[in-house]
Each structure stands twice: as C-alpha cells, then as structure tokens.
C-alpha cells in the first residue's frame with residue numbers, strides 16, 4: 001500500500017481488536033488511527049490510544065469516562081463515553097472501520113460507520129445476523145464496502161473473486177466442532193464455562209468461544225453467509241473439519257471446488273480485508289501441510305448440537321427471527337458463563353424464545369433494536385436473570 005489511510009477500531013481491546021492493531025503496528029506508515037473504542041477496559045484503551053496516537057478514545061460504559069479522561073490527560077487525545085458517543089465516533093467515518101464489538105451492542109455503531117460509505121471490515125457477526133436486510137440495504141444505499149473478516153466468510157469472499165454467484169453449486173462453511181465435538185449428550189450437560197472457553201484451535205473472546213462449543217457460532221455464520229452471499233439457503237452447507245485449516249469452500253457448477261487455507265490466526269483474514277484488493281504481509285508462519293499431515297471432515301451432529309438447525313430455521317423464517325435467535329443466544333451465553341444455566345440449556349432456551357416470540361420483519365435500525373430488546377427481556381425471564 002502506498003497511501004496512508006485512516007482506520008477506526010470498534011472493540012479495540014478485544015481479541016479481534018488486538019489482532020487488527022498488531023497489523024497496524026507492523027505497518028505504521030500505512031495507517032492513521034482515528035477512533036478506538038472499548039466497553040470498560042479503560043487502562044488498555046488508554047494504553048492503545050497513546051501507542052497509536054489515536055484522535056479519539058471512547059469508552060462505552062459512561063461511568064468510566066472520568067477515568068479515561070485522567071488516563072489521557074495532557075496527551076491531546078479526545079475522549080468520550082456512553083453508547084451515543086460510540087455511535088458518534090463511528091459516524092465520524094474512516095477509510096476503514098473494523099467492527100469488532102461483540103454482540104448486538106455493535107449494531108448501532110456499525111450502522112453509523114456504514115452510513116459514511118467507507119470500508120467496513122466486519123467481525124461483529126451478531127450485528128449482521130440481527131439486522132441482515134436492514135444492514136445490507138444500508139450498505140447498498142450508502143455505497144459502503146462490507147468486507148468480512150470472520151475467517152469462513154473471508155475465505156468464501158476470496159473464493160468468489162472473479163466468479164459469479166450464478167455459477168455457485170454449494171458454499172460450504174467449515175466448523176472446528178469446538179472443544180466438545182466428541183462429547184456425549186450426557187457429558188455435555190455437565191460442561192463448565194472454563195471448559196467451554198478453552199477452544200482447541202483459536203484464541204478468542206469468551207462469547208464466541210461458548211458459541212463455538214454450542215455450534216451457535218456456525219449457526220450465526222450460516223445466517224451471516226446467507227446475507228453476505230445470497231445464493232439461497234439450500235446452497236449453504238456446514239461441514240465439521242477439526243483441524244481448522246480449510247476455512248471454507250465454494251463449489252461451482254462445473255465441479256470445481258475452490259477453498260481458502262491458512263493458519264488458525266485471525267490476522268490472516270483481517271490482513272486480507274485491510275489490504276483488499278491488494279495483499280499485505282503478516283507475521284504468521286507459512287502453512288506446513290506436510291507437518292499437519294491430515295485434513296479430516298465429517299457431518300455435523302444436530303442432535304447433540306441443535307444450534308445449526310435452529311439457525312437454519314431462523315434464516316428460513318427471515319424477518320425479525322434471526323434477531324430473536326441472536327438475542328436469546330446472547331442472554332443464554334451470559335447466563336451460562338454466570339453459572340446460572342447448564343450448557344445444554346443454551347440451545348433449549350433459544351428454542352423456547354423462538355417458539356414464543358415471532359415479531360414482524362424490522363424495517364429500520366430502531367425496529368431491529370426493539371426486537372432485540374424484547375427478545376432479550378423474554379430470554380432473561382426464562383434464564384431467571386431478568
């Protein structure tokens with residue numbers, strides 16, 4: 001890359017935020033950092049803002065703003081706090097906005113960035129799952145460029161370059177199967193949060209780690225793929241691939257299957273999005289297939305892991321139903337992490353909420369947020385966390 005571009009990282013203190021900023025750190029001449037945001041980790045946010053000479057640092061938890069101001073006093077870095085400040089920061093626009101907040105909490109700021117029409121490098125899958133049609137319509141309307149950094153979607157995006165969706169026979173999302181892929185249903189009922197957040201292949205935030213263990217991650221990704229690559233749900237499949245080397249595949253009508261392979265390091269898909277349509281270096285070790293030896297594949301088991309079935313049904317129903325699935329899952333994951341419900345209740349509870357609440361299709365961001373709020377309230381009642 002030759003010209004310097006501006007970048008904002010929404011969710012700078014998380015796992016995706018750290019991987020993104022690691023790439024920025026290695027290429028200081030290419031980037032000027034506009035806004036960095038965090039939920040409540042003020043010390044880390046302030047450290048990053050100083051290291052990267054950010055223009056603006058925003059903490060979503062407004063009560064922590066005085067602490068952020070103190071930490072950045074005398075640096076010339078602007079500070080702000082609260083949910084509205086997060087949206088305002090995103091609305092300032094940047095050449096590239098990395099949407100890396102976890103959960104539907106990232107939806108409003110991501111939409112604000114989309115309205116500025118730049119490149120949105122999207123990790124925050126819950127936002128797209130909740131607002132599918134509303135978000136993709138906004139991307140179109142504002143001429144924004146939505147580049148997926150979820151590894152599967154980035155793989156599919158790469159495999160589709162130079163090809164038409166009309167020629168696609170299948171899009172196959174690979175899934176590691178998570179830490180419990182070989183556990184019996186009986187054993188799953190006893191799974192603990194500590195076991196769930198220890199992913200065999202990837203180092204990720206707590207929420208997506210639990211999603212990986214339940215397979216809701218793949219369910220959310222199925223819905224994400226449905227909105228990003230509109231080939232029809234009947235052409236989207238999931239296959240379990242424990243080594244996480246093949247990140248996803250596209251099969252064309254002539255029988256050619258293109259796959260993207262790489263190490264289990266999110267810096268690879270993030271680099272692909274940051275440099276697109278060019279390429280940039282990453283510090284990741286080259287892929288050594290002889291060392292890996294074997295790549296294996298198997299069908300998902302929807303009896304032990306009902307999440308992908310629930311997600312497919314939600315995508316088929318469309319409208320507000322994916323937002324209900326997402327919100328119910330977010331509440332159930334938090335209840336599981338808080339020790340309030342057992343692991344196998346996560347999917348059961350999502351299914352209960354889906355059975356009880358079928359809102360009309362949302363037409364705007366505020367409609368989506370209303371559906372999300374109502375689904376959360378119902379899910380919290382069920383989880384006993386209301």
Ligand code: NAD
Nearest residue numbers: 011013014015016038039060101102105123124125204205
């Ligand atoms: P994480 O928990 O490590 O980080 C989340 C970030 O969001 C943090 O900066 C946190 O401060 C911020 N945040 C959390 N709650 C917030 C709120 N209510 N308001 C504002 N900010 C808030 O999560 P992560 O693993 O980096 O994942 C981020 C997103 O990327 C998720 O949607 C996840 O599904 C997706 N993703 C992650 C990975 C991965 O390898 N970690 C891979 C693919 C996709």
Ligand code: MG
Nearest residue numbers: 150151152221
């Ligand atoms: Mg993924």
